[in-house]
Amino acid sequence: MDAGKFDGLSWVATSARRSDVRDLLHHASREGMISFAGGLPDAELFDLAGINRAIDLIQSRSMRRALQYGATEGQPGLRSAVAELMRRRGVPALPDDLLITTGSQQGLDLLARALVNPGDLVAIESPTYLAAVNALELARPRFLTVPTTPNGLDVDALVSGQARPKLLYVVPTFSNPCGAQMLLEARIKLLKWAADNKVFVIEDDPYGVLRFPGVHAVPSLYQLASHQAGAHGWVAYLSTLSKCMAPGLRIGWMLAPATVLDACVRIKQAMDLHTSSLVQEVAAAYLQSGLMDAAVERMRVTYESRYRAMRESLEDAFGERLTVGEAEGGMFLWARFNDGTRTRALLSEAIRDKVMFVPGSAFYAQGDLGTSELRLSFVTNPPDRIREGVQRLKNAHGRLHVAAACDATVHS
Numbered sequence: 001m002d003a004g005k006f007d008g009l010s011w012v013a014t015s016a017r018r019s020d021v022r023d024l025l026h027h028a029s030r031e032g033m034i035s036f037a038g039g040l041p042d043a044e045l046f047d048l049a050g051i052n053r054a055i056d057l058i059q060s061r062s063m064r065r066a067l068q069y070g071a072t073e074g075q076p077g078l079r080s081a082v083a084e085l086m087r088r089r090g091v092p093a094l095p096d097d098l099l100i101t102t103g104s105q106q107g108l109d110l111l112a113r114a115l116v117n118p119g120d121l122v123a124i125e126s127p128t129y130l131a132a133v134n135a136l137e138l139a140r141p142r143f144l145t146v147p148t149t150p151n152g153l154d155v156d157a158l159v160s161g162q163a164r165p166k167l168l169y170v171v172p173t174f175s176n177p178c179g180a181q182m183l184l185e186a187r188i189k190l191l192k193w194a195a196d197n198k199v200f201v202i203e204d205d206p207y208g209v210l211r212f213p214g215v216h217a218v219p220s221l222y223q224l225a226s227h228q229a230g231a232h233g234w235v236a237y238l239s240t241l242s243k244c245m246a247p248g249l250r251i252g253w254m255l256a257p258a259t260v261l262d263a264c265v266r267i268k269q270a271m272d273l274h275t276s277s278l279v280q281e282v283a284a285a286y287l288q289s290g291l292m293d294a295a296v297e298r299m300r301v302t303y304e305s306r307y308r309a310m311r312e313s314l315e316d317a318f319g320e321r322l323t324v325g326e327a328e329g330g331m332f333l334w335a336r337f338n339d340g341t342r343t344r345a346l347l348s349e350a351i352r353d354k355v356m357f358v359p360g361s362a363f364y365a366q367g368d369l370g371t372s373e374l375r376l377s378f379v380t381n382p383p384d385r386i387r388e389g390v391q392r393l394k395n396a397h398g399r400l401h402v403a404a405a406c407d408a409t410v411h412s
Contacts, residue, residue: 017134024358027351034389036310036376037356039176039331045302046246047286047295054285058278066281072269074100074253075280081287082253089208091223091237097255099264102275104206104240104252108132108169110264110271111202111236111254112139115167123165125153127363127370129176129204132169141167143365148175150325152182159193167200172221174207174330177363177375181328184218188228191221195230200260205239209296211329212304222255233257241283243331244296251275251283300329302379307333309383310376313390318397331379336360337372341397344371349396355389 028035058066073079079095086093101107108131116122116139124133126145137143144165147154153170170190172182182190194201203221211217222237236256241249254264268274286292310333314324321341325334337343343359350356360373381389 012138016138024356027356030354033354033356034381034385034392035356036378036389037358038380039377040380041243041247041299042302042380045295045299047291050289050291050295051246051282051286054282054289057285058281062281066278068277070274070277070280072265072274074098074275075277075284077284078280081284085287086255090219091255092226093255099254099261099268100275100280101252101254101268102272103242103250104204104238105131105135107238107252107254108202108204109135110267112136113267114260114263115200116141120167121163121165123158123168124365125170125175126365127177127360128169129171130363132204133365136169145365148178148180150180151186152180153190155186155190159189164197165199167202168194169202169204171204173205173218174210174327176207177332177358178325178334179327179330179332181218187218187221187224191225191228191231191235194234195228199234201235203235203237205237206243207330209244210299210303210331213300215328236260244299245283245286245292249279249283251279303331306378306381306383306386309386310378310390313387317390317394331377333376333378335374335376340372341400342371343374346397346400349400350393353392353396355392355396
C-alpha cells in the first residue's frame, strides 16, 4: 500500500541550497580527472608524522579526558593553544575570548543565528564564498551585494552608498573566490565606517596563514579594531585549522565581543553541545608541539610555485581572450573570458576532457552574474598536472567555440 510521501519539511529544509562545488565532487573521483574545482588543501602536504605523534601522546596521557563530554566553549588546552597562535599572528587573544567551533563554517552559522533576524539587511561581497550565502540566507535576510576590486571588497562603494546594513560578511585576506587581499588603508576605512554606522563585521580568515613567501602580512580587521577607537565591539573573527593542518578534523574558532560570544555559546549548546573532545585534544597537542610552522611553510612554498605554473599556463593558452587575476596567497585564482565564453557551457565540455573548475556564477547571490568568469584552485595539483589540465581546458574551449560557430552558420 502506497502511503504517499512526507511533505512536511520546514522552510529551512526547503530553502537550503546545494553547493555547486560539492555537487562537482562526484566527477573528481573519475579516473584521470584533473580537478581545479575543490577548495581542498593538498593532502600530500599534511604533516602526518606530527599529527600521528599528537594522537599517540593523547592515547598515552589523556585518552579518558579526550573521550569525555567537554565544555561548549572548547577544551582548555586547545583554547590556550589557539590564543597563543593568535597572539603570534598579532591578534590580542585570551583563552576566555575564544569559542572552539566545528570548523569555521559552524562559526558562521552560529553568528547568523545570533545576529540576523528575518528582513535584516546583510552586506556581502560580490562575488563571495558561496557557503556563506547559503548559511546566511537561512536566517531570511535581505542581501546588499557590494562589488569587488582586484584588492577585494570595494570599500569606497560601500561607504558612499545610502544603505546601512546590520551586518557585513567579508573575507579580506586571499578571498574565496578571487584570491584578493584588502589593502591596509581600506581596512582602516571600513572599520571606521562600521563603528560610525553600527554595522557588525564578520571577518572570515581561513586563508591568511597561506600567504606566499616574502608577502607582507596585513593585519586582520579584528587586530586593527583593537587599536581603533570605537571599532573593537563591532568585529567577530573566524578562522580554522582546515587549511593548515587537516580539514577532516573540523576545528575552527571564533573571537567576538563578549555578548555575541555568549550568545553563540548558548546556541552551540543547543546544536551539538561541543566540538569533539578527542579531536580538540589532538589539535591542542599538535599546536603545542611547535611543528605546524614548518608544515605551513612547506605549503606556502609549494602553493606559490603551483600558482605561478597555473597563471603562466593560462596566459600562454588563452592570451588576451582571458583576463587572469593575481594572488599573493591562499588557494584560488579568478579569471574572466573576454571572448563571450559562457563558463557553465565550458564546464560541460571540460568534464568530457577530464578537467574541472567552478563557474563564476556560483559565487554570486544573483545567478545572472559571473557568466564569463571562473574560479580555479591551484593547490592540489603539481605543476606538470596543472599544465596538462590547462591544455585540456584550452581544447574544450576550442571545441565549444567551433560548435557555436557551426550553430551560428546553420541558423544564418
